[in-house]
Structures are given as C-alpha cells and as structure tokens.
Amino acid sequence: MTGATEAFDAAEREMWDGQAEAYAGSFARLCAHPVEALLDAAGVTAGAYVLDVxxxxxxxxxxxxxRGARVVAVDADAGMVEAARARGVDARIAVLPELPFPDGEFGAVAGNFVLNHVGRPRAALAEVQRVLRPGGRVALTLWGGRNAGMELLGRACEDAGAVPPEWLPRLDPGEDFDRTAEGVARLLADAGLAEARCVGVGWEHRAGVEEWWSGAAAGIGNVGRVITSQAPATVVRIKQAYERLSAEFADGxxxxVLPCTALLASARVR
Structure with missing residues (x-):
C-alpha cells in the first residue's frame, strides 16, 4: 500500500467521522435514488442472503x-453504523478491503456509492468476491457523468475565489480507473468477475437550497473539504455565490431540480 493510498484512506475516515447526521440531512436522499436498481442488478429477492457494503x-x-432478504450491513464509520442500527439494520463496522466474514458467505453483495471512497478498489473487489458464493452477484453504484448539484457547489467556490487546499487527497494513479461505463465494466471483468456490465442511471434530485448547501458546508465530499478549508470571509462569499447561482435550478x-447521473455496475462470481 502506497503513501498516497494511506493518505486517501485516512482522509476518508477523517471526513466521515461524526458526519452521519449531516449526511442524513443532505446527501442521503440523493444517494438513495438508485437503490432499487442496485438491488435488481444484484439479484436481491426474498430469501437471499445479502451483504450491503x-x-x-x-x-x-x-x-x-x-424485499424479504436477510441482510447484514457494514460501514467504515462508527457513526454511520450507529445510525443504520437505529433504523433496524444489522450493521457492523468493517473497512474495505477487509470484511469479517467467511468465504462464500453471501448470495449477493450491494455497494451503493462505496467504491468511490476506498483507496484500493481492486483489492475491495477481490474481497467482495471472496465472501460471495459461486454464482453470487455483486452490484455497485459510483459517481460518473454529470452531477449538477456538485457542479453548482464547485462553481460557487470558483466564483468566490476559493483555492483548493494542497492536501486534498487523490487516489493513487496506480489504483485509479476509467470512470466511464466501459471503464468500470472492464474493472470488474479484470477482477475475474463474469457477465460484467455497467450502465448509466439518470434522475433529477430535488432538494431545498439550504438542504443541498448543508452537506457541503459540513465538509462532506471534496467540495465540502474545499469549503471548510477556507477563511470565514471566503465561506461567506461561497454561500452568496451558491445562492445566486442556484436560481437557475429553482422550480419556483x-x-x-438537480440532474444527476451515476454508474451502475454488476457482475457474477464464476
């Protein structure tokens, strides 16, 4: 594991620490939109034994x-696990690429916007395969394509003259992959999975002006890290620019109304 990978993973843990409430009140609804399509791609039906990573x-x-499935869930952040448990989920702490389950334990694995947040995506895929039964399915969503909400926040930062911090973490180039449908399908196929495919999923996310601002203002995501690293006066300017620019997406x-596109990838263990 390289220094860049260690820095990326450490930054992810730091970013999410204590953010469960802020996430639930901002970006959680955005990320929940493709869940049903994700479960369809993973083949989740009544009686299935499913791991949600x-x-x-x-x-x-x-x-x-x-859907009638038996479900175990894991997350790297203790606060997220606590929040999921409060909703009745059998959730445990685990950090990819290490899962505390025996080989071939599950019939399906679903990962909703998790591959974006691991420093070793290929090792994570290998671990997912390990805990799947032969013939089991994995489905993953990740960001790729347009996300008008994030673009809006980024434009506000630029308009206000915000300078991204030098320490902003980046995935090690040796671990990165092509964030297109073809690139993600190839990533799964190269991992030894069968029937690898990836498609785009689009929708319009609706959120209040303050709701959408709140997640980034709390420091979630790269744009959130940019915002919270600025001087207070710059943050004020970013917020003012955001409020002005958001008018073009207002529904009256x-x-x-924020158009979004994600990638939905799926494959089967041989």
Missing amino acids: GTGTGAAALAAHG QGQL
Missing part, C-alpha cells in the same frame, strides 16, 4: 430487507 445510514439494507416552489 458501505451502508451509510442504511438505505440499501432497508430496501433489501423490504422552493426546491432545486
């Missing part, structure tokens, strides 16, 4: 339970 506040685990009823 990177459960966050438990959206995918709860949806799988609603107090909500922003």
